[in-house]
Amino acid sequence: MEWISGVAGGLGAVVLVLVFSSILRTLVVPRGLYSALVFRLWWMLRRLLRLTAPRGGYDAIDRVQTWLAPLMLIGMLATWLGGALLGYGLLLYALSPLSWATALREAGSSLFTLGFASEARLKLSVLDFVAAATGPVLIALQIAYLPTLYGAYNRRELEVTLLQARAGEPAWGPEILARQWLVDTETALPQLYRDWERLASDMGESHSTYPTLLTFRSPRPHRSWLVGLVAVMDAAALQLALDPRQAPPEARLVLRAGFSALRDIARALRIPFEPDPSPGSPILLTFAEFDEAVAMLTEAGFRAERGPEDAWPHFRGWRVNYEAVAYELCRRCDAVPALWTGPRDFSAAPIPPQRPVDRRPGPGRPELPPRVRVVPRLRPGRPWRRMGMRAKEPMAVRIVLLGTAAGGGFPQWNCACALCAAARRGELPSRTQECAAVSGNGRDWWLLNASPDLRAQLTGTPALWPGPGPRDTPLRGVLLTDAEADHVTGLSELRGAAGLTVYAAPPVRSVLAPARAALGRYAAWEWPDSLADGGFVLSGGLVVTAHQVGGKIPKYVPSAASEPGPWVTAYRVEDLASGGVLVYAPCVGAWSPVLDGLCATADCVLLDGTFFAADEMGTAVRKGAGQAAMGHLPVTGPGGSLEALARHPGARRVYTHLNNTNPLLDPRSPEHARVAALGVEVLPDGTELTC
Known part of the structure; x- marks a missing residue:
């Protein structure tokens, strides 16, 4: 024993x-x-x-x-x-x-x-x-241990209680600014920011050293230190974005102290976060919610230097530093579901702050209840969606799938595989090479890539026909995801169209320098950087940000001439009016946290569906060499895109850029049925989507 x-x-x-x-x-x-x-x-x-x-x-x-x-x-x-x-x-x-x-x-x-x-x-x-x-x-x-805990708790709750008069219960960032302008106390904001800068530093130290403090709730149900901190940071970010010249320097300091404190707590709890996010990264708060808050502030007497469209990239650039961590902490702590604080693990409607009635004699100031619409949150486990009554609003982003096949089209001219043979016999629909068009108002259209089949695609799409003048066109420009031949060759079809804007990443613009010079002899085009900080706004009311999703260099680029950088990007396109979001990623080498985050905020995802399986070309044409180097993530298999898309059932998910060997081209195939069973679609050329 x-x-x-x-x-x-x-x-x-x-x-x-x-x-x-x-x-x-x-x-x-x-x-x-x-x-x-x-x-x-x-x-x-x-x-x-x-x-x-x-x-x-x-x-x-x-x-x-x-x-x-x-x-x-x-x-x-x-x-x-x-x-x-x-x-x-x-x-x-x-x-x-x-x-x-x-x-x-x-x-x-x-x-x-x-x-x-x-x-x-x-x-x-x-x-x-x-x-x-x-x-x-x-x-x-x-x-x-107890006196230390309760000492920190008392310091925290004192400031949370003082905030109630300035921000309401529960606290909300726009309400802080609105109340100060309603009662002419805006000069008190610098002191508020100083107080919360000190408190944020205190909480960052105490709550990360003694995480048990996170379980201590405020004495009143609608008060929360987390919600209060997010509200003060949102107020500071709003002031800096809307009126940068009048915003006090304390606004920047409280933002820095606030997100540093949240990150310290996140490290103690082992919550992952991006330490240096790009200002153009997507956030879950939508422009529609931001725009309504700005309208409420205007009614309260706030005078902004910038309009909502100009201020939005700046506000988003601040909020991206703390939104994800704040939402996760609010979820774990079961904080009061205030506006702009993310989803919870329980079913509850976001609670707007209560504003006291104006009882001054005579014609007082108008009552301004929060304008942001309140709807129930999604159930636990569902993707985070934006607030607002989306189900009752017409979605304004229009997308036309001009082409859905990979390079060479379908059937491919030099391929006699079973699928191409069936297409030639008329048993399967033909497809042109991948390309799409997007618009926010139905009048200004932007191409997503420019395929070699662009002339036929434009001719077959009435929304893109020229007019009303002899040389007028609804096309405003092109957004290139990469420099592959089947995505840029169609630019030559657009020669002679004056005033087009072609967005592309720096390596793509560099390798296309000879083509840019040649096209410039026909008409003057602009070639801005698609990866510029803060994204860019397109005519038609679309806000776009580009995100690196791969580094595949086209074959025609000599290795000695290639330069490092984001050769392959995806686009996130958001409509300013409705908040509808499209994610366009026709070339994906591997699934990444960046792409996963984009899909989590999307209403519609157009994704690379080049190959169904990793050994597909070898099975179809008995020649497997070269597929692995093509830089396309298969639909199935370990780490495949179908498995990743299954985590985002709230978005409409569509495969595009289908290779001629892909069995998804046959709607009768078991592979097609497998994908359809998970709610992922394979649509024909010419399909129009809205989101």
Whole structure:
């Protein structure tokens, strides 16, 4: 039985190490160190409390989660004492002839200082003394822990309570600015920013060092330190974006302190985040919500230097630094579902702030209830969607699939595979090479790539026909995703059209320098950088940002002449009026967090569907060499795009850029049925979509 004692002794030592490590990380070391034991306890208690309010809204959730903090304190002490009891019991059993029950009884007697004294050997007495010291020391540490926690809690809640008069309950960034201009107290904003800059730094230090503070809720259900911090940061970002010359310097400082504090807490909780996001990265807040907030501020008397369209890229550039972390913390802490604070794990409608009635005699100021529409959030597990009554609004982004085939079209002229043969017999519809057109108003159209089949595609699309004048055209320009021949050759068909704008990444513009010079002899075109910070606005009311999704260099580019950089990009196109979002990514080498984030905010996704499987060309034409180097992520297989798209069921998902060997071209194939079963579509040329 010696091996049993050895195992028991080893397990006892491991348990004690885990317990002491958790105690030191939580109570002693002044740094935000992760304790798996404490966070597992938080996870378990939060879900157990949620079970007591299965159908309740936020008020029910708030009532039960009020008990989370005291239960955490009691649970930590009980877990540590229980772990110490088990650990010392196992060691006593391993180091003595005592039975299991006797060893645990002696460990408990020593740990809780009940006066039991062992008559065994010296090493058992030493172990008894160590156990006897552990209990009181642990309880003393826990008692000393409480004043630190409640001191930080009181400092935090004082500022949260003071914010109520300025921001309402629950707090909302635009409401902070509106109230100051309504009652002529806008000069008090710098002091507010200074107070919250200090508080943010305090919370970043205290809440990352003692994460248990995250479970302490405010005394009032509609108050929250997280919601308050987000509101102050949003107010500062709005002021900097709308009126940069009048915004106080404290606005920048509170933003920096705020997102630094949120990131410190995120590190302590091991929440992943992008440390240096691009200002043009997408956010979940939509332009429509921003525009309505600006309209409300204007009615309150706020005078903006910039209009909403000009201010939006600047506001988004600030908010991208803290939105994702703030939303995740609000979700984990079950914070009050205020406006602009993201989804929750429970079903609840975003709650607007309540503004007191203006009771001044005479014609007072008009009442300005928040204009942002309030609708229920999605259920847990669904992709985050934007606020607003989208289901009842006409979607303004119009997309025409001019072509959906990969290079060479379908059927390909030099291929006699089964699919191409069926297309030649008229059994399958032919497809032209991949290209699309997008518009926000139905009058100004922008091409997404320019295929070699562009002339036929334009002729077959009435919305793109010229007129009303002899040389008028609805085309305003082209957005290039890469420099592949089947995406840029069609530019020559547009020669002679004056005033076009072609957006492309720097390497693409560089390699197309000879073509740019040649086309410039016919008409003057502009060639701006598609990756410019903050994105760009197209005529027709579309806001566009480009994002790198690959680095595949075209074959015709000599390796010596190639330059590093984003050779392949995807576009996120958002309509300013409706907030509808299109993600266009016809060339994807690998699924990335950037692409996943784009799809999470999209209403419609046009995605690279070149190959169904990694060995597709070898199966279809008995020649597999070269497919792996083509830089296209297969639909199926490990890490395939279909698996990734399944995580975003809220968007309309369409495969494009289909190779002539892809069985998805045949609507009767089992591969097509497999994709359709997951809600992903394969549409013919000429299809028009709205989002």
